[in-house]
Amino acid sequence: MSAELSLFYFFAALAVGSALSMVLNLRNTVASAMSLVITMVSLAAVYVLMEAHLVAVLQIMVYGGAIVVLFVFVVMLLNLRQDDFPPGRQRGAKALGVVLVVFAVIKLLALLPAALPDTVAALPEGFGGYRDVGTALFTRFILPFEATSLLLLSALVGAVVLAKRRLD
Amino acid sequence: MIEAPNLRLEALAPFAFVAIGSLVVLMGEVLLSRSESMRNAPSVDVRIGTILSFLSAGFLLLAVVVAAQAYMSNTAWSFNVDNPMMRLDRYANFAIGVIGTAAILVCALSADYLNGLRIHHGEYYALLLIAVAGMILMVSAVDMLLVFLGLEMMSIPIYVLAGFDRRKLRSNESALKYFIIGAFASGILLYGMALLYGATGATSFDGIRAGFDPDNALAIVGLGLLVVGFAFKIASVPFHQWTPDVYEGAPTSVTAFMAVTVKVAAFMALVRVLTGAFETTIEPLQDILWVMAAATMIVGNVMAVIQENVKRMLAYSSIAHAGYLLIGLVAGTGEAHAAVLFYLFVYVFMTLGAFAVIIVLAHRGKDAERFDDFAGLATQRPALAALMVLFMLSLAGIPGTGGFIGKWSLFGAAVKAGQVPLVIVAVLTSLVSVFYYLRLPVVMYMRDPSDEPRRMTTSSGEGFALLVCAAVVLILGFFPSEGPGVLLLDNLRVLHWARDSVAFLP
Structure with missing residues (x-):
């Protein structure tokens, strides 16, 4: 496995892991937003590995910078607490949602082995x-x-x- | 050195007229309100409103005329020859004609109504025109990128328009609800497009069609999400819950605009996407559409029965009509698609007419929207009541009106395509719909008027819109053959237009 490929796997895992931590972290919205920054930056690193430098810079500036800052502003301005949310309703819908998500995840995991690359893809000259x-x-x-x-x-x-x- | 792209600007003509119109209206309002002669005139706002309304209608008319001409000369222009993301063919021109005409009528209906609500005119018409420009992009797109761009360009102005009556809580609620659910739907749609791009490596319809593999789970999930995103926009069950609240809260002229033009644009774009980028015979797609069509007809019609608010009733009625239209998609033959176009044509005028009556009755910024508000209308304003009856009969699909011919051709095409169970559901639910459509005539003719003051005047713009709608609904109902041939419009001609348009679908 080449160094490039191992870097790709590292950043891809980081992106997925921080995305999961963003969604699963229910207590602190600001921490969620920070996890989102890590996802965005890891994606930018993946773009760098594809030699798409402009896209990588834009990714950090637009998503890591502007958009997450906007999120954090809104989160802080609203300053919502757990008690501000209405108590859980529609338990049936929630259960259905969980079942569907588990089903989708199993389906997607089955696809995963075929999708994992073992060589670095060749890119056209000047790409990105x-x-x-x-x-x-x-x-x-x-x-x-x-x-x-x-x-x-x-x-x-x-x-x-x-x-x-x-x-x- | 970068080579200049090979562009054909004619292909953008209808879009450009509307887009330029929006800028002219936006600037025009500022310039007019500052001009010397206007500032000292009495009731400036009313005057400026009338001017802007005419101006917007003029630009829309230009777009419609260009589209009609392009339709007649049977050309198919791509804007960018190297990467044809849009194609102005007969199908697109038909859509532009219908959407543009509906928007002109909405402009005619808006001027007086906005004065009643004391809403500012300038931005209203500018946003209306931008929304129409988005619809034009959407129906002429042959690339997912442009479909999405057009969809957003249509939706964002309408989110704002729904909240235009800022003093009313309901209008604010309507805008917020529509925005959040709409943004959610856009996200789902975009995710679907991204998955399709991942599975096929293309955003153009042709590329997706060539690379689509029904055994690829990614592609199938992408297609599913795409359908879900569109289902939100056309208000199909189970993605319909926003419709009644949004339709009820928005200013009625905006509701009319939403109910009519968004439905036409989203539906025609959906037909173009599904026939252009996929084989319609893909089994899961057929099943999804079948279930959606049946559920939409049943839920829409049954829920409409228990409404006490006319705008909410019309909202559920528009859901029900989306269900009928979906039958055409399930059937999937060229004839069925032509019937869908014909039905949309009729739907525009009968729905717009019904909303026009509500707008005419709005008194001092208060809408006449409960059934009780219509009590005794027949004795107070007999002509208006008669028109409302006509629109209700047409919506219910009673023979002699355009709505009947629309249902007839749509259901006929579906039976020929072997969709008998769906048509049975459609006919049964249509029977249910007669009950709630006829409730309004009963209230108008059988009950005594209340003491509340009623608006007794009709502005010329409102009169114009009402007459056009009524004329089209009647002509399409009463002239089933080529007839005397003196009329510009008759049943068969519109059906021919629809057939010629769908010939451009692959």
Whole structure:
């Protein structure tokens, strides 16, 4: 097993482990958010192993930085405690959910052996670099790239409308 | 050196008109409210509202005209030749025509209603137009990426529109509920698309179709999540619970917009995705759709019976109609898909008409939405009551209305495709629906009016929308053959349009 592959397994395991700790940590939401940071950073490391440096940097900046900071802000602003949540209802639905999740996990685990790589995949020249990403954005994906601006505008207008203080 | 992509801007024409329209409206409101002549005029807001409403309708009309022309000339344009993520073919043009027309009618209905609620106009129309632009992307997409982008561009403005009446708690609740459930649904949809990408290595419909392997669990799970995401949007059981609350709380003009255009856009996109990216004969897909169709018809129709609020009743009715439409998907033949398109065409006008009557009756910012509010309407406003009866009869599928022809062609196509048990469920639940649809006429004609003051006027915009809806519902019901040929619209012609449109599905 090459060094690259063992690094991949290390970061992949870290990503999965911290993702699990994020979901299973029910007591402290901030700790959950921090676990999410570890997941994001491990994913960024996996991107680095794929030589997609631009994507890796964006991953850390956008997800590890901006989005998790937003999560933490919201968590702290709301400052919810366990007692603030209504007592557990719909026990039947919960039991059904657990059964379905266990079923799905068993199914997915069965898929796992075939999915585990034992060699490093070959990547095309320049894959994931700023040049390739930029070219793709402005040629093949020009329409979604430009159309996104309208989507962001609508979100902006919507936020102003709903959050402005004066009720006229 | 990067080579310039090979673009065809014509393919974007309808989208561009609507998108530019949203920007013009957004800026127009600011400029108008600052101009000298406007500032000193009495009732500025009302005037600006009327201007903006006409402006938005104008841009929508441009998009509809372009789409109609492209439809007639039977062209199929891709925007980007190297990576055709969207295709403006007859199917997309049909959808744009229907959605655009419905949005124009909503604009006509909105101006006065918003004044009554004292809602600001500028952002309202801008968001409405952006939502329509998103729908246009969604129905013309042939790539999952663009389907998702269009879906979000449609949904986000509507989350905001649902909460536009900020003084009312119910409107806030409606927006929040729709946002949270909608965002959840988008997440599920996106996860499905990601799994499909993982299984097939493609986001384009053609690529997914080529790489799809029904024995690959990843691909099947992806397909399932995709269907679930869409099921939220079209309000199909068991993903329908948000519908009544959101429809009830949102301002009625927004509810009308949601009930009509979102349903058309989401449904036509779903048909395009399922026929384009998958073989519709995949067994698990058939089973899922079958169960969903049956459950949607039963739950929608039965729950509608016990509603005391007309908007909630119409919400459950829209769920029920999603169930009928799903039958067409289960049947899966070209004829069934054409019948789905025809049904959507009729559904738009009969549902919009019913909501239009509620909007006309809104008095001093208060909606007439309980059944009691309609008591004695026939003596006070006979014409309006008669129109409401027409829309209710059409929704119930009584012969002589467009709704009957729609159900007839849809169920007929399903029987031909061998879906007899589903059609039996559909006919039985339609019988149940007659009960709650006819409740409103009974209240209007058999009960005495209450003492509460009633709005006795109809604005010209509202009158226009009501007349268009009523005319279409009647014409589609009464002219089953080519007839005299003087009318622009008749049954067979719309059915032809629908058939020619679905010919573009693979």
